[in-house]
Amino acid sequence: MYQYTDFDEAFVRTRVAQFRGQVERRIDGSLTEDEFKPLRLMNGLYLQLHAYMLRVAIPYGTINPGQMRQLAMIAERWDRGYGHFTTRQNIQFNWPKLKDVPDILDALADVQMHAIQTSGNTIRNVTADHFAGAAADEIEDPRPYAELLRQWSTDHPEFQFLPRKFKIAVTGSPNDRAVTKSHDIGLRMVRNAAGTPGFEVIVGGGLGRTPMIGKVVRDFLPVEDLLPYCEAIVSVWNLLGRRDNKYKARIKITVHEHGIEEISRLVEERFATLKAAFGGADQALLANIRAAFAPPVFAERPTDGFEAARLANPAFAAWADVNLAPHKAPGHAIVTISLKKHGATPGDATADQMRAMADLAERYGYGELRISHEQNVILPHVHKADLPEVYARLRAADLATANVGLVSDIIACPGMDYCALATARSIPIAQEIAERFEALKIEHEVGPLKIKISGCINACGHHHVGHIGILGLDRAGVENYQVTLGGDHTEDAVVGEKTGPGFSADEITGAIERIVFAYLDLREGPEETFLQAYRRVGMQPFKAALYEKDRADAA
């Protein structure tokens, strides 16, 4: 993976030293909160419901074992012994003390990590396909481009005071696992007629209170034009974007207001100027970055042990069926480690679990780990012969839950258990739904189904693009949960449709259960997924199942 240059190292260390001084001045009273707040947000430090929260960037979700162990150390030394992996491939610490934060940032800098631009009106951590560099369907590893974007966007002088935050996602596969259509800029790798890889550039996607599916602004962008083209998009928006109303400031609104044709015209015009100005310096940089992402030399050996273990151990077979994905190298698999044990908090890992995953990556995974936007951890390269041992060690670390992509593999934002913006809780709802389906023992029968929960309209839990989305609201001082169906986060992205009136915290799990049973009743067979069935039959049968009890009670 990418190693910091002297320049990167000096930049991060200087920023930590600056922030140390700013924290000291805040504590001794020479800075007011109004003065300090923008400074702390530039360094990922929020003040939440019960404590400060530090959001640490995991650029494009790639992390090495040494970094993972350092996160474990930080969790134990300055927090409560765990960390929370987020839907933006970041990790959040929920309980740091203000005076300790500079020390935490120094400890992060020791392993080439930081919290810069994880907040504020800047270009945020660039996210990527969590199977990058490993997926069988991949055209090219998107991470060199993501790293190039990170270097370009970090402290970019033109883009430190944007109208609002700005999020970029990159995927190197036509099958989009990075939710590119819900980002301010989505980059999806495709090939042109000549077979050359390039990017389909999508702009103006976003969730939140005004969900929008991104629009294609350029069908095929040669990879060498990436930076000037992205700079053109951000700079056009920086001038046009509405600073009068924060709810209308995101580029999705700008695209909606001006139309994709006009935005495209302005971007192409700006791009023509910028392309000349870049003068190829970015390409020299990209060549160096590419070398840092060279794939490991994949071992070639028999996979017999894997097949034998599958036959001998049904629990291992069940795990292998759902937690493995096809790898590009023969004899290898991509392992998704579920952080969604039934009844646990989605995305949380204890310090011990972080160390166990670091050990596994080092011993069986070519030293690589990834964080997914679905709040799981990935071992991208594992030889199949090692899978039985990996599974056994995951079990020992309480990390062997076989539920990836199933009902209980729920995305949930921190919600009102932590977040100052939340209008309702998310975590207890996710816990209860997962436990209910575990008790029913039907999630493997139900098959692929993505439930996504947000505790407010800002949609950190991606509820709009969940097959089943749940949005927690405050209705007259009571938590209320609104359900959407048919959302899709892939290259065919769709915003889900509201079912009707919401449900109380006591009712929501039962409501989800009725939806799932309705699906089992109406599907044409086990091969028809929930989403396919929904697209075939529409909302009505699910609505009937959801509200029939209410009607019976009223009758």
Added chain:
Amino acid sequence: MSRQFTPKVVTANALLEGDAVWLTEDDRWTRDIAEAELIEDEAHAQIRLIDAQSRKAEVVGAYLADAKAGTAGPEPVHFREAFRTRGPSNYAHGKQEHASRP
């Protein structure tokens, strides 16, 4: 016509720890809402809020939150304020860890 004033407490987050605190009648910041001053008068509430907001080196983001009189002292009205008196529901962290009262 303005809406009828409902009782309030002054609350904020502590600067150093970040946890929820409430203003007492004798100008202390307490971790226990039951010790807070329950304010029944709107003009007094505004003055107490201005006092609180001026204590910039102690707290962040002071505001008035609805509260009601309970047996031991003020109690929260809204569920968000109730969570602030306890901590998160997924772990016994935050105030509930050290709570002497149920």
